Amino acid sequence: MSKNIIVFIVLGFMTVLSCKKPVKEKQQKPNVLLICIDDLRPELNTYGATHIHSPNIDNLAASGVQFNRHYVNAPSCGPSRFTLLTGVFGPQDNSALFKRAEKFNKDPNSVKPSMPEWFRKHGYTTVSVGKVSHHPGGRGGKLWNDSTKIEIPNAWDKHLMPVGEWETPVGTMHGLAHGEVRKKANEMAIFQSAVGTDMIYPDGLITKEGLKQLKTLASDNSKPFFLAIGLIKPHLPFGAPKKYMDLYDGIEFPEIQHPDKPEGITTWHKSGEFMKYNRWEKDPNEDNTFAQEIIKHYAACVSYADKHVGDILNQLKQIGADKNTIVILWGDHGWHLGEHAIWGKHSLFEESLHSPLIISYPNMDKSDSKTDAIVSTVDIFPTLCDLTGIETPDFVKGETLKPFIENPNKSGHTAIAYRANNHTIRTDTHRMTLHKNGFVELYDHTSKEKETKNVAEENPKLVETLKALIEEKIKPAH
Numbered sequence: 001m002s003k004n005i006i007v008f009i010v011l012g013f014m015t016v017l018s019c020k021k022p023v024k025e026k027q028q029k030p031n032v033l034l035i036c037i038d039d040l041r042p043e044l045n046t047y048g049a050t051h052i053h054s055p056n057i058d059n060l061a062a063s064g065v066q067f068n069r070h071y072v073n074a075p076s077c078g079p080s081r082f083t084l085l086t087g088v089f090g091p092q093d094n095s096a097l098f099k100r101a102e103k104f105n106k107d108p109n110s111v112k113p114s115m116p117e118w119f120r121k122h123g124y125t126t127v128s129v130g131k132v133s134h135h136p137g138g139r140g141g142k143l144w145n146d147s148t149k150i151e152i153p154n155a156w157d158k159h160l161m162p163v164g165e166w167e168t169p170v171g172t173m174h175g176l177a178h179g180e181v182r183k184k185a186n187e188m189a190i191f192q193s194a195v196g197t198d199m200i201y202p203d204g205l206i207t208k209e210g211l212k213q214l215k216t217l218a219s220d221n222s223k224p225f226f227l228a229i230g231l232i233k234p235h236l237p238f239g240a241p242k243k244y245m246d247l248y249d250g251i252e253f254p255e256i257q258h259p260d261k262p263e264g265i266t267t268w269h270k271s272g273e274f275m276k277y278n279r280w281e282k283d284p285n286e287d288n289t290f291a292q293e294i295i296k297h298y299a300a301c302v303s304y305a306d307k308h309v310g311d312i313l314n315q316l317k318q319i320g321a322d323k324n325t326i327v328i329l330w331g332d333h334g335w336h337l338g339e340h341a342i343w344g345k346h347s348l349f350e351e352s353l354h355s356p357l358i359i360s361y362p363n364m365d366k367s368d369s370k371t372d373a374i375v376s377t378v379d380i381f382p383t384l385c386d387l388t389g390i391e392t393p394d395f396v397k398g399e400t401l402k403p404f405i406e407n408p409n410k411s412g413h414t415a416i417a418y419r420a421n422n423h424t425i426r427t428d429t430h431r432m433t434l435h436k437n438g439f440v441e442l443y444d445h446t447s448k449e450k451e452t453k454n455v456a457e458e459n460p461k462l463v464e465t466l467k468a469l470i471e472e473k474i475k476p477a478h
Helices: 003-019 055-062 077-086 096-106 115-121 169-173 202-218 242-246 288-318 377-388 402-406 460-477
Strands: 031-037 065-071 125-130 146-150 158-160 225-231 325-331 357-360 369-376 415-419 422-426 430-434 440-444
Touching: 031 202, 031 288, 055 288, 055 325, 055 357, 065 402, 077 096, 077 115, 077 377, 096 146, 115 125, 115 225, 115 377, 125 202, 158 202, 169 202, 202 225, 202 288, 225 288, 242 288, 288 325, 325 377, 357 377, 369 377, 369 402, 369 415, 377 402, 415 460, 422 460, 430 460, 440 460
Parallel strands: 031 225, 031 325, 065 369, 125 158, 125 225
Antiparallel strands: 065 357, 325 357, 415 422, 422 430, 430 440
16 A cells, blocks of 8 residues: 555544544533522412512512422521521521531531532532521621621531621611611611612612622633522511602502411410511501501512512523523511411411422423422422432432422422421411420311311311321421
8 A cells, every 4th residue: 555545544534533523511510599588478479469569589480480389397587597508407496507506516527518518519619698597697696797606617608798887797687778777676667668779778788799799600610609699678677768668659458367366275476576676656456557557568678679689680691690590589488467466477377487489490391380289498408409410418308399390280298397396287288286285276278267267176087197297207307
């Protein structure tokens, strides 16, 4: 064979090799954007409350799956966020995560990884802004800014809380306009609608920092991100810029459902968190005009929070990160607006435990879908593992919600919650609350009375079945 022919063959072979498709780079795992909203009950337009102005949350629901019957695992900020961030049931008070931190600091192997730590171990950059754990910014100390006291150790690459003129995270938590902080609750107005921009209340600062972090994280193509942004409103006191209150001029609000104090033994309480603020000697349980003012100020705070959700989602789209980001919007618990003569959370009635949950991600098979399956906050950790393709830890107590996303008509499961050593379980048809002294409340949600008539005595077999379910769910976790 001549030298020229050999050269020709070699060159031809190299040409064929060069025409092969290059090896495709491994696609980066999807990002996670978790938006937490404090004290947000599912009274939103997309949930059927047509009197509420919530266009941005409505649009998010239209792009994803809305869980109509999502229940938190505790009717208070601290223990509810514990479950969200750890995937297990835990202590029943607001110091739940700090108690876990104490164990971690003594022996890191004595506690399982938190959700952000788990994602961090799997290659994610983790950042929180605002109120994601119980303390905005995730630190302890008198002013909640002591960097030696971390609420969730080893969880976040950054945990940020802009404070502005409110000076400290404590100040922002219960802040009103222009830097007003709560010194004595009885000297602070229960509601307010000051004239000004979004920045005159703390959530304006939180969102501004959240947008900054989102842009920075999305510019790093080497790692996916897990960004959690926690908005404070509509937490007490109900303060939002006046323009959000103006949205409700002339709007008729529905009458308060079952407004009477329940008879017998229940988890009713005196609305202590609410009643300690300056109410100008008015009681909404006795003064319906005042009650309506409160309800409208709460709605204004919801619309203020909705505006920030819109800003966050718009930024996500503008920088192109929406194409590879899972978005979850979660309310940390419900809130009574006069139902059962309660103003606040902390009960084990439906209104305290029912909150919004919306999940959206690119190229979903099902979008603009709503499911009536009963699910709970403890399910979020395994769901995010499933959706991102990372390993689901064996210690989590919830179940992935991906089957409900793929088939919104699929039947749900039960939801457990607890408070002050009392436990409750929500099924498709009933709620049963088991008190620490053995007393049982059983409510039939298929009846018109719902949670106003205790039918435990008439249903002893169902009571025993639900007691066993509570024991099965709770006992291994404590």
